[in-house]
Amino acid sequence: MGTKNKILISGYYGFDNSGDDAILRAIVNDLNNNIENVEITVLSKNPSYTEKVYKINAVNRFNIKAVIETIKSCDLFISGGGSLLQDVTSTRSLLYYISLMRMAKFFNKKVMVYANGVGPINGRMNRIWTRRILNKVDLITLRDEDSRIFLEELKVDNENIYVTADPVFTLNPTKPDKVINILKKESIPENKPLVGVSLRNWRDSDNLVVNMAKAIDHIVEKQNVNVILIPMHYPEDLEISNKVLDKVNNNSTYVLSNKYSVEDIMGIIKKLEMIIAMRLHSLIYAASQGIPMVGIVYDPKIEGFLKSVDMDYMCPAEGIEHQNLIEKIDIVWSNREKLKKNLAKLDEHMKKEALKNTYMAKELLEK
Template sequence: MKVKGVRFLLIGIECSRNKGTAAILKSTVQTLKNYFENALFKAVTPWPNRDKLNCKGIEFSDDLLSKLRLFKIRKESDDFDIVIDLHGDTISEDYGILTVFGFFYNIVSYKLLAKKAYVIYAQSLGPFNNPISRLLAKFCLNKVDLLIIREKITENYLKMLGIRNYFLGADPAFLLKTASKENIKEILKNEDIRASQGSIIGINVSQHIYDLLKDAGRHMDYIMMNAKLIDKLIETYDVNILLIPHVLNNVHDDYSIAKKVYSKIKNKNLVNVIEGDYTPEEVKGIIGLCDLFIGARMHAVIASTSQCIPSVGIAYSHKMHGIIGELLGLDEYIIDIDDLNYDILHEKTMKAWENRERIKKHLEKVIPEVKRKALKNGELVRELCDSLKIT
């Protein structure tokens, strides 16, 4: 029996220029719709006016808490029944200890003051190395009504905190739909990319990786190693290259990094940079054209592997290792940012290319189970609402 009329507040997300977080939001809403009739969805984002243009059927508002209306939250909470936290991987010291304080603020506001059911929905959590962040994380995680994680490395962090009440699910973006072939053909036409008989290798370069390497003085190495790899792939295999941005905003703009890489490539005639700003479904469809994919954004790699495309991932945190490496069984094709250089990038890419048929068959076996786990997330939320009589 489906629950009717539940009002969901979705936090920790945006739905415009970050295709990964947009994929999480859209897939979560679609999954919950499978279990809840007439459900209403409100997403709290920094840019509601922009986001509502990209995600139809979802109401958007600015952050209830960003205006320091903490002690008005109980009155303002009449508009929703349950909070779905979609922060993904930011409840962690990887982004600084302030993100853990942000989680504490959300728990105090929505759970303790507003007294609403609170769900951590398929996230990667940790690490929590600082004693204060460990204390806050343990306090907050023990307050949530439902804790769903998406990989086993997070499970180890939870065990270190003494947290036992959790479920191991999967990232909702594995369920993201793909734009139609006709839509993708129109995009290629608008991008002035001609259909080719040759193989296509897609590459997603990331400004976040670039910025992390910049702190170590290695940012130009990142540009040059990708340009060198592209020339090597073209000269060795006569392939076409698509540079596919996955985040397009002022802070982390993959497009600008793709253009930097493009400027250093010798064989530009076989390389195209995707110029437009497309929906996550459309970007997934573009990625679906590829015979091999190299991604520095985890959700770009989820877009490829969910279509059983052999992939190489660049990891800056444990989420890539836990999801693409361990859950999908592709750990030998993951490169940690601390180890990243041209030689290892070249080695992993060539190995993936040579083994691409074997990798594809492997993904065809494991992806259906991963998608079932992602659907289970919604079933767990339904069971929670039934137990709390949220209707």
């Protein structure tokens, strides 16, 4: 059998967030499929759940002693993917991820920043600490060009920086028959074309709810569709989805009320004609399945991703106006067949780019 290649992965795992769950699923699949004799351990908020779902080892991310011991025994420390290195959420989370990388380097471990979206980082000391650790790690792959530009502005001079793609592009959706059963279980009819909406709480969320409800009423009346509100992070997204449902004036809007796997959500999105979405990975799921989209921008990463896939149809989350949103929805709806073809071509390219993360991790492990 030979010696195990021990890889430790750090990220926002075990928090019931579909986007981060998708990242972990993709990374684990790709590492298992491309590296022989690999043993993967993940730092998770919910280790027992992570072990059960992903069939890997997991350690409580808040158990400092266990984390240190696991770092000491690994061959490669992976930070990512996702938006770990930013201080919009909090300085505390940024320092947590920086500290883990510093610890790994202290124990002379190979460290890879894996398909990260980096920034914004606004605090002066936060920028200094981030630059210092990123100059010390062995390899950095980034999911978008905006992150590379941000590292230039941060004056990170690590020679091993590459723009690839989000790992989620390598995932495959659930089979159609299972998706049909899910829709039946949720009492969502398939008698009309389906349009998806995926929202999260943000500043000015009351205004967002009112204007999204008006936009949904518009598309239901004008295009004769059914609308599915798709939560990505439980329970927060379910709450705002239900608020929108309470505001709409039609009987063709439904909430996906139960929690589903990453692959299931991808399969559901694949059945849509288009999606209006806030969370990055709802947009990535759509792009990977060739589904046109309108983005609701609450963070620069949303705008950056939409531009990277040539889907320049977006509205700001704060101060959103339903007329502006309706205008974007109508454009995407009218051009959806052409947009689907463009996205299908792009998806093949993004899959190849996403797999480069794994190939580079393998090369680093073998050095």
